[in-house]
Structure formats: structure tokens, C-alpha cells
Amino acid sequence: MLAAGCGSNQSITSPVTDPAREIDTLWWAMFAAGMVIFAVVLGLLVLAFVRRRRDDERPETERRAYAVILGGGMVAPVVLLAVLFAFVIRVMPAVSAPKPGSTDLTVEVIGHQWYWEVRYPGTDAVTANEIHLPAHTPVRIVARTADVIHSFWVPRLNRKIDMIPGRSNSIELDVPRTGIYRGQCSEFCGLGHAQMAFEVIVQPPGAFRSWLDHEEQPAATPASGTAAAGQQEFAAASCGDCHAIRGTSAAGHIGPDLTHIGSRNTLAALTIPNTPGDLMQWISNPQGWKPGSRMPGFASLPLSARRALVAYLESLR
Amino acid sequence: MAVESPAPAAAERIGRLDRIWAERPGLSGWITTTDHKRIALLYLATSLAFFAAGGTEALVMRTQLAQPNEHVVGPATYDQLMTMHGVTMIFFFVIPLSIGAFGNYLVPLMIGSRDMAFPRMNALSFWLYLGSGLLVYSSLALGMAPDAGWFNYVPLASRRFSPGLGIDFYALGLILNGVSSTAAAANFLVTIAKLRAPGMSLNRMPLFCYAILATSFSLIFALPPLTADLVFLELDRKLGFKFFDVAHGGDPVLWQHLFWIFGHPEVYIIVLPAFGIATSIIPTFTRRTMVAFPLVAVAELLVAFIGFGVWVHHMFATGLPQMTMVFFAAASLIIVIPSGIQIFAWCMTMVTGRPEFKTPLLFIVGFIVFFVFGGLSGITLAAVPFDQQVTDTYYVVAHFHYVIWGAAVFPLLGGLYYWFPKVTGRMYHERLGQATFWLVFAGTNLTFFPMHIAGMLGMPRRVWTYPSGLDWSAENLVSTIGAFLLTAGLLGMLANLVMSAYTGAPAGPNPFGGATLEWATTSPPPPYNFAVIPRVTSAYASWDDDDRADDRRRLESGELVLETGHETTASTPVDGHLDDVLHMPSESPWPFVLGIAATLGTAFVLTDHYLIAAATAALAAAVLVLWHAGEPAAA
Amino acid sequence: MITAPVPRARPNGWYGMLALVATESALFASLLATYAYLRFHDPHWPPPGIDPPSITAPLVLALVLVAASAPMALAARTARQRTAGPLIAPVALALVVQAAYLAFQIHLYADDLGRFSASGSAYGSIYFTLLAVHHAHVGIGVLLDCWLIARLRGGLTGYRRTAVGAIALYWYFVSLAGLAVTATILTPAW
Numbered sequence A: 001m002l003a004a005g006c007g008s009n010q011s012i013t014s015p016v017t018d019p020a021r022e023i024d025t026l027w028w029a030m031f032a033a034g035m036v037i038f039a040v041v042l043g044l045l046v047l048a049f050v051r052r053r054r055d056d057e058r059p060e061t062e063r064r065a066y067a068v069i070l071g072g073g074m075v076a077p078v079v080l081l082a083v084l085f086a087f088v089i090r091v092m093p094a095v096s097a098p099k100p101g102s103t104d105l106t107v108e109v110i111g112h113q114w115y116w117e118v119r120y121p122g123t124d125a126v127t128a129n130e131i132h133l134p135a136h137t138p139v140r141i142v143a144r145t146a147d148v149i150h151s152f153w154v155p156r157l158n159r160k161i162d163m164i165p166g167r168s169n170s171i172e173l174d175v176p177r178t179g180i181y182r183g184q185c186s187e188f189c190g191l192g193h194a195q196m197a198f199e200v201i202v203q204p205p206g207a208f209r210s211w212l213d214h215e216e217q218p219a220a221t222p223a224s225g226t227a228a229a230g231q232q233e234f235a236a237a238s239c240g241d242c243h244a245i246r247g248t249s250a251a252g253h254i255g256p257d258l259t260h261i262g263s264r265n266t267l268a269a270l271t272i273p274n275t276p277g278d279l280m281q282w283i284s285n286p287q288g289w290k291p292g293s294r295m296p297g298f299a300s301l302p303l304s305a306r307r308a309l310v311a312y313l314e315s316l317r
Numbered sequence B: 001m002a003v004e005s006p007a008p009a010a011a012e013r014i015g016r017l018d019r020i021w022a023e024r025p026g027l028s029g030w031i032t033t034t035d036h037k038r039i040a041l042l043y044l045a046t047s048l049a050f051f052a053a054g055g056t057e058a059l060v061m062r063t064q065l066a067q068p069n070e071h072v073v074g075p076a077t078y079d080q081l082m083t084m085h086g087v088t089m090i091f092f093f094v095i096p097l098s099i100g101a102f103g104n105y106l107v108p109l110m111i112g113s114r115d116m117a118f119p120r121m122n123a124l125s126f127w128l129y130l131g132s133g134l135l136v137y138s139s140l141a142l143g144m145a146p147d148a149g150w151f152n153y154v155p156l157a158s159r160r161f162s163p164g165l166g167i168d169f170y171a172l173g174l175i176l177n178g179v180s181s182t183a184a185a186a187n188f189l190v191t192i193a194k195l196r197a198p199g200m201s202l203n204r205m206p207l208f209c210y211a212i213l214a215t216s217f218s219l220i221f222a223l224p225p226l227t228a229d230l231v232f233l234e235l236d237r238k239l240g241f242k243f244f245d246v247a248h249g250g251d252p253v254l255w256q257h258l259f260w261i262f263g264h265p266e267v268y269i270i271v272l273p274a275f276g277i278a279t280s281i282i283p284t285f286t287r288r289t290m291v292a293f294p295l296v297a298v299a300e301l302l303v304a305f306i307g308f309g310v311w312v313h314h315m316f317a318t319g320l321p322q323m324t325m326v327f328f329a330a331a332s333l334i335i336v337i338p339s340g341i342q343i344f345a346w347c348m349t350m351v352t353g354r355p356e357f358k359t360p361l362l363f364i365v366g367f368i369v370f371f372v373f374g375g376l377s378g379i380t381l382a383a384v385p386f387d388q389q390v391t392d393t394y395y396v397v398a399h400f401h402y403v404i405w406g407a408a409v410f411p412l413l414g415g416l417y418y419w420f421p422k423v424t425g426r427m428y429h430e431r432l433g434q435a436t437f438w439l440v441f442a443g444t445n446l447t448f449f450p451m452h453i454a455g456m457l458g459m460p461r462r463v464w465t466y467p468s469g470l471d472w473s474a475e476n477l478v479s480t481i482g483a484f485l486l487t488a489g490l491l492g493m494l495a496n497l498v499m500s501a502y503t504g505a506p507a508g509p510n511p512f513g514g515a516t517l518e519w520a521t522t523s524p525p526p527p528y529n530f531a532v533i534p535r536v537t538s539a540y541a542s543w544d545d546d547d548r549a550d551d552r553r554r555l556e557s558g559e560l561v562l563e564t565g566h567e568t569t570a571s572t573p574v575d576g577h578l579d580d581v582l583h584m585p586s587e588s589p590w591p592f593v594l595g596i597a598a599t600l601g602t603a604f605v606l607t608d609h610y611l612i613a614a615a616t617a618a619l620a621a622a623v624l625v626l627w628h629a630g631e632p633a634a635a
Numbered sequence C: 001m002i003t004a005p006v007p008r009a010r011p012n013g014w015y016g017m018l019a020l021v022a023t024e025s026a027l028f029a030s031l032l033a034t035y036a037y038l039r040f041h042d043p044h045w046p047p048p049g050i051d052p053p054s055i056t057a058p059l060v061l062a063l064v065l066v067a068a069s070a071p072m073a074l075a076a077r078t079a080r081q082r083t084a085g086p087l088i089a090p091v092a093l094a095l096v097v098q099a100a101y102l103a104f105q106i107h108l109y110a111d112d113l114g115r116f117s118a119s120g121s122a123y124g125s126i127y128f129t130l131l132a133v134h135h136a137h138v139g140i141g142v143l144l145d146c147w148l149i150a151r152l153r154g155g156l157t158g159y160r161r162t163a164v165g166a167i168a169l170y171w172y173f174v175s176l177a178g179l180a181v182t183a184t185i186l187t188p189a190w
């Protein structure tokens, strides 16, 4: 029954990496043992139901009952739990935090209410809600928070790590298969908690390199037309107080970096797809899509100004 | 066991007791009462009202989650409902029902006493509980309910991220509630230690009382960490202290440690009275004594004790050192042993007895099924790497509803049926009772089983909405349907009980042939519980026909009738030898007044009126002096 | 009718106080554990700019408070064993010492508040909270003493006997807790 859900891109039971697979094995082992124990107890209940014969409280019956109680309640658990404990100890290293410097690539993920800031230390690349990774490469993810506690979790790749003020937690992602894996914030962080998802985009190493090179570049300045007007509007509407667009004067740090927003798949932490129409709606009324979002609505801007903004942002590829 | 009409001397004594123990009639009687049974009924009515409130909140949540991208409520409302649901169910429903209502009604009866050790403090506990509940619920009425979840992690709950008053309602309300629970727990400890009937040595004490004893110990030691935590939070929020502020040397993880040092014992506090109810119901309906009585008694105490050493299993994803996690995982696994012993003891008692599956026993069977299932999912959560996958998903929600709803609430529902004849003097409707059991049983599975799957498919908890395309829709829809089925079953049960209270067949003192002392007195019991203080020679006192015949004889002769004052007996704590005759305090308005003063004082702190709050505290001190102005006659 | 024998067990009131003391000790344990937790969390303890506390005055005070339990114990013994003996005098003596202790402590507290604030650092927060909780307990004890003396002036009853024992138990606990609090807040000075 549980296997039925293997299609879901956030399912624990469709692991892609070794650590996730080890946890999955642990789960199925526990599941099988648990079902046996459950069946034993159910069997006793059924026995009580069909038997309905009262034993005298003779010493032999009482002794037999004691044997079942101690056997089932003490001996069997001690044995089974010792096995489980050994299993746990064996799996723990596989999902433990990697040492700094143990991987060639480190990615910093910083939780914000309610989006993910993604940095590639050693480069200028900063993006949001999309974590590009090379396949077949161990990567150390370092998770921190800018405000409240969030939790970084990509079920198919590895266990979750909390993002706690004043601390950083890390995890290794070494993904053998290219693809897009969904992750989601899993520590309650306020109004936007349900809409704080992200994607891990695993590419062939070469493709990843060129993506990173491109991501490092500052934003292209639109030559003319609506997009250029949009850039003016961006400054005029003080979007730059909250957003950074590298290569321009916009250097805010409250909202996501928009330097290459045009090349992202989705908006607002996977809340809506990144199409011009959706972007328009987002700028006009972010609360309508993501109640509680820290971004104010700009429906008061003239339609033309908003159109220009959309054109400008879409041009930032 | 027919009720014999008492001989003249006995009738005269009973008349005298009736006069001595009579309380004021009407509403003012309820306000000033110190009768543990009436206080228990106040607890019962109040906690069921909160149950209905918490359940309604759950139903709204379930409606919102029935389908992806629903818009029944937005996140602001959802988060308040979710928080209020958790807080209500834990602090205002299940603990007050199990300890306040069941414990209060039954413990003095089961140990053959006429009241609790501190009857007025008992009343105070109730009024403080009501005050704290009303205080917290006033926030919902004002539209500013707490919304950071029931474990209320900082910094989300700090003033910076939750500037409204919601969190203050939560923190101050729970401090007040904690005072109430502490007073109740202390009361039970002393009652159980001192007021047991002559002859009831510890090994003859009913297992229900062991459960309440273990619960009370846990409360006494578990609540202070929570209180400290809440005080720190309020100091941070109101006066700018820095307990949880990383920038100034504080640490948000401190909140989590203190919360869960309380929070985990708390879950056993919730389930232990339920164990006690199970061990009351099973012998009655299987017509035999509990198998392995001493093992079960020790197991109940052990569960409470080990429960203090496992809290970190709620924090496996916070990045604590591996060794710490391994230690706490091991401790969490060890808890299986006392739990397993009890499970098998219950099962074997049924196997070797002749079970009669009436409604109360059915609920206990349901309880065993849910407890084993939920316990096993708990074990999977103690396996560190697996927990690090599923923590904060619906898998955890499924786990704890199986254990809380299935293992703690089911026995409470069974207990409501079981003791209904004792409390009302009338029988409930058996067939309807069984039908409601099956509805609730099916509803519970339908509601909470699919949550395991949703969790395994990666659905985080505390989300007000979810997208389609992740295969979570079917599970959620089934959950929602189940929740409504469950509610139908509960309403059926409510209807059964309410109707039966008026139209049920007369029950007589012991309709089920129960083994403990509450069945030795009339239904409902008189204000003084027993016309003569029973003498006890075994743990199944009501099955000892000779002893009970002896009680009737002593009523004739007047031995231990205590008909000259408002009195009960005290015994030595371990052996239960008759030690003293105590004059018990009687009805008083002061607990009620003090309850109001404490609630108002808390409300003034909440709204930053510190001077008025201080004045209220002074008033409360004055009330305390008045309360203690009259002394019970010399002892 | 039966007549009550001389009870062997302690009275309910004493057991009630024992339960209160148990829960209060868990409260102090939580506070002290918080102190230790924050301390090991923070490399600068106390933070720069705050002097470590001075040792002598708090230590002497704590010992004086413990000493005040002696007359309380004397009164409790007299009350419990139902022997003739002074009751009001030892309680009054204890009251004087305890009240003086509280006054001195509040003076020190005010002094500390002048030097650093509770809202400036986690150190200040736990330092002042810990002491304030302790002082509140002493304050309540002083009120209990006053109430007890007022009661005892009206003669001795069983109820008042119980009260003497229970309040004495409270004081043993408060003085021990005071010792633990003092030892803890003095750790940075060692």
C-alpha cells in the first residue's frame, strides 16, 4: 500500500541516493518486524475472543501467563530492539554531517521567511529556491537561517536538517541520477510554511559548470524597449530595497536575488510557475498567491509599469 | 447484590451522615463545593466542552485539507486553529478529563476515603483550570489566538516574529494551567499516601490508583521545566530578556530542551490514567484478577520514570552530537519493555478469563490495538535516521494520534461508559454503545491511518494547504471523511449517555460486578461515599463478600462510621494501618474567589498592567489568609 | 466509636508541603540547568564589560540563611513531639534572620542592577531571574512566618502543629536552594 506512492517526487520510499536508500531499507525492515509484532498481539486478542473459557486462577495457568508476559514484553523486545539498535548505529554514519572540506563543492542554503537563498561559496553565484548540483559528485550542503527555524529536506536524497539561528547544520548530497527533486521546509516557520518548497536540479557535471559560470555573471543590461523601461521602473518602485540584481544598484537583501530570475522555473518558492502572466500577477498581488508573504503588492503601479517590470525580469536570464 | 434496607440503627446513622455532609443546594453549591465527586463532574463538563471546541477546530482543519489548494480558511486562521487544537486537546481536554474528572471521582472511592486530602485545594485546582482555559480561549474570541504550534518554538514565538498577544495568551495561560495541575497532582499524592482505607497496604491498592500515582509524580517533576521555559519566554517577550536570543548569548535550542523535558513525560502523563482505566475494566469483564498485578504496577511506575530520559528524540533533526542521539534513542527503546509487559498482561488476562465484550471492554480492545500500532510507529521514530526523515511530517501526526487518540482517549471513552452507571445510577444503552464503538473505531482508523502514508510521501505537518501532483490528495480526503465519521460516532455516544441519564434502567450499586471499592457503595454514591469506612484485605475489595458483609455489620454497631463530624480516616502510607481520624474541611467560597483573582491577575500581566496585577496578587494573599482563618477542629 | 490513636505517620499538611518542595526543587533544577546550559553555550561568561560577582557577601549570606533553619527545626521538633517548649520564640528568631537576609539580598540585587542589566545579555537574564526566584521564595517564607506567629499567639492546636512542621520543611528547602543558587552564580568568580 505504501509502495503505491512511489510516483511522488517527495516520497521517502523512492530513494535516489545511498543514504536515502539505507533509510528506506531501515524502514521496510522495521515495517516487516512491526507487522509481525502487531499480528502476534492481534492473535492474542482473537484468541481471547474465540476462547471465552475461564481458567481457574491455578498456579500453572498463572505461570503460563507470566511466561507469555515476560517473553513477549521483555525477552522478545530486548532481542528485537538490540537488533534494531545495531541497525540504527550502522545507518547513522551514512546520513551524518560531512566534515568541512571533505567535498569539492559546498553549497550554502539560507532559510528566509519564506524562501531559500542559495549560495556557492568561492563564486559570486547567488540564487533562490533552486539548487543546481552536479551529478555523481559529493556536495556538502550547509544550512543556516536568516530568521526563524526552518528545516531543509529533500526526501528522496537524504534526511532533513534543521536551520537554527546561531548554528549551521550540514548534509552530504551525492546524487547519481540527473533530475529534479522536490524539497520542502519541514519546520513550522509561520504563515508561509506550507509554501516554502524548492527544487534540487541535478545536472551532468559539465552542464552544471556552465550553469554556475553563467550564474556568476552580473545581470545583463537590456539595450532598449520595454525591458529597459522596466529597469527604470525597478529602481523607481524601490524594488531594490529588498532585492539584489547584481550589476545594478539594486542590493536589497530581504527578498530573493533576482539577477537571473528569468531563468528560474518557478516563483516564490515553487508557489507559481515562472511565466510572464504569473509574474505579472505576483508583482500585483503576492498575498493572493502566498498569503503572508513579506513582499508588498504593487497593484498601484500603472499596468504599463508592471508590464515593463515583467519584461525586464523575464530578460534577466 | 441487592440493596438491603438498613436496620433502624443504621438508618439513623446514615441520616446523621447525610446531614453532616450535605452541601448548599443549587448553583452556589457548585461554586463552593469541596465534594470530590462534584468537582469531578465540573471537570468532566468543562473538559468535554473543550473537547468539542478542539474537535471542531480539527474538523475545520480537515475540511481545509480535504483537497489540494482549498480555500476554506487561510494560513492565519489555520495556524491559530492548529495551535489551539493541540493546546486544547492536551492541556484543556485530555489531562483535565483523565486526572481531573476520572482521578477525582474515582481515587477517593477506590481507596475507601470520603474525600481528597485537601478538598479546598481540589476546588481551587478546578477553578484555576477553568480560568486558564477561558483565558486562552478569550484570545480566539478576540481573533488573536496563539499561532506558533503547541510546542511554540522560538524565535518564531519571539516578540520580533510574533508581535501580537497570541503567544502571551499561550504562555501565561499555560503557566496558570500548570499551577492547577501541580496542585491537583500534590493532592493525589497525599490522598493516595494517607487516606487509604484501613488495611489497604500498597500491594492492595487498585492499579488505577497506581496509574494516578505515577501520573502525579510525573506532573510534579515535569511541569516546572515547562513553567521555567514559559517564564523565560515571557521575560524575553515583555521585558527584553535574552534567554533565547543568539545575538546576546542566548540559544533557541534551550527552549526546545526545556519544552521536551516536560513534553515527553507529558505524553505518558496523558496515557497512564488510560492504562489505569484499562486495568480497571479488564478484570471486571473477564471475571478474574489481573495477571501479573505486581509487574503491571511496577511497569506503570517505570514508564513514568523512564519517560524523563527520552526527550531528545523530539530533536533528532536539530544537529545534536551523535552520541547524545544514540543515548536517547536507546532510552526511547527501553520504554518498550514496561509498555510491552502491560500489553501482554492485559491480553493474557483476557485470554485466561471469560471476557464479555460489552461496550467498555470493546473500547479497551480498541485501545490495545491502537496502542500497539501507535507504539510500534513510535519505535520507528526512535530509530534516529528514520526519524530524521519523517520528523515534522504527517507520519508523526499519525503516530501521536494513534497513541493519544487511540491509546489515551479510547479508554477514557470506555471509562465514561463503564462508570456511567456509578455516576448516574442508570444504565447506558448497550446496543447503541457497541454501535458507537464501531463507528468511532472505524472513524479513527480512517482518519489517522492514511496520515502515515501521507507522511511517507513527504507531506510536512502544519501546512495549511498543499499542491496537487504529489499523491497526497487521496490520503487527505480519506482522513477528512474519517474525521466526520468519528465525530458521528462521538455524537452518537453523547446522545446515548445524555438520554440514558434520564431514561436508563436503574443500575444498582454494582451492575458489572466490578472489583474495586467504588462498586461497594450506592450509585450515585452519597456525599460521604461510604456509610462506614470499609476495611480492605485484598486488591479486589468489592469481590470480598465477607469484608463487605462486615461493613454492613459495622454500620449497625457504629464502628468507623464517623458520624459525629465531617471526618474520614487516615492510614500509614505503606502498610495502611488505621492511624488517625481527620476532620475534613467543608464547602467554602474562597477557592472560587482565589481562582478568579489568579485569572484576573494573569490577564493583567498579559496586558502589561503590572501594578494592577500586583494589587490582585495582594488581594489573592488576603483571600488565602481568610481561607485559612477557620481551622478544622483539633485532631 | 473508636478513639484515634496517636498518629504514627506525619500529618497530611506535612506531606503536602513535601510535594510542593518536590515540584519546587524541579523548578530550581530547571533554572540551574539553564544557567549551566547557557554558560557552556557561551565562551564569554560573564560577557565582556561585566565583572564576575564578588564572593564573600553572598556566601556568608547563604550560610546565615541555612543557619536560620536551626531554630525552625527546634520549633518543628517541639510541635511534632508535643513536648512543652517555646514555639513562638524560635520562629520569631528565624523570622528576624530571614527578613534581614532578604533585605540584604535585595540591596545587593539593586546594586547589581546598577552595574548590568537583565536585558543586556543571556548572562544577565539568567543571573537576575535565578536570584529573583530565590528571593521570591524567601519573601513568601517570611510571610508564612508572620502568619504562623500570629496564629501561634492564639494558642497551640493540632492544625498549628502541622503548620509549624510544614513551614519548617519549606525553610529547609529554601535555604538549601539558596545555597545551590549562590554556589551557581559564584562559579564565574572561581
Ligand code: HEA
Pocket (backbone or CB within 6 Å): A037, A041, A072, A073, A076, A077, A078, A080, A081, B151, B267, B268, B270, B271, B313, B314, B332, B333, B335, B336, B339, B340, B341, B343, B371, B372, B373, B374, B375, B376, B378, B379, B381, B382, B383, B387, B390, B391, B392, B396, B399, B400, B403, B404, B407, B408
Ligand atoms: C499518549 C501519548 C504517547 C505515547 C504513549 C507515545 C509513545 C511513544 N512514542 Fe511518541 N509522541 C507523542 C505521544 C506519545 N508517544 C506525541 C504527542 C508526539 C509528538 C509531539 C509533537 O511533535 O507534536 C510524539 C512523538 C514521538 C517522537 C518524535 C517524533 C518527531 O517529532 O520526530 C518519537 C521519537 O522517538 C516518539 C517515540 C515514542 C516511543 C518510542 C513510544 C513508546 O512509549 C511506545 C511503546 C509501546 C509499544 C512499542 C507497543 C507495545 C509493545 C509491545 C507489543 C512489545 C513488543 C514490541 C517491540 C519488540 C517493538 N514519539
Ligand code: HEA
Pocket (backbone or CB within 6 Å): B048, B051, B052, B053, B054, B055, B056, B058, B059, B061, B062, B082, B083, B085, B086, B087, B089, B090, B093, B094, B148, B149, B150, B151, B397, B401, B404, B405, B409, B416, B447, B461, B462, B463, B464, B483, B486, B487, B490, B491, B493, B494, B497
Ligand atoms: C488529546 C489529543 C488530541 C486529540 C483527541 C486530537 C483529535 C483530532 N485531531 Fe489532533 N492534534 C493533537 C492532539 C489531538 N488531536 C496535537 C497535540 C496536535 C499537534 C498540534 C501542533 O502541531 O501544534 C494535533 C494536530 C492535528 C492535525 C495536524 C495539523 C497540522 O499539522 O497542520 C490534524 C490534521 O488533521 C489533527 C486532526 C485531528 C482530528 C480529526 C481529531 C479528531 O479525533 C477529533 C474528533 C473530536 C470531535 C469532533 C469532538 C466531538 C466531541 C463532542 C461533540 C463532545 C463529545 C462528548 C462525549 C463523547 C461524551 N490533529
Ligand code: CUA
Pocket (backbone or CB within 6 Å): A111, A112, A114, A149, A150, A151, A185, A186, A187, A188, A189, A190, A192, A193, A194, A196
Ligand atoms: Cu520555513 Cu517552514
Ligand SMILES: [Cu+2]
Pocket (backbone or CB within 6 Å): B263, B264, B267, B310, B311, B313, B314
Ligand atoms: Cu517523546
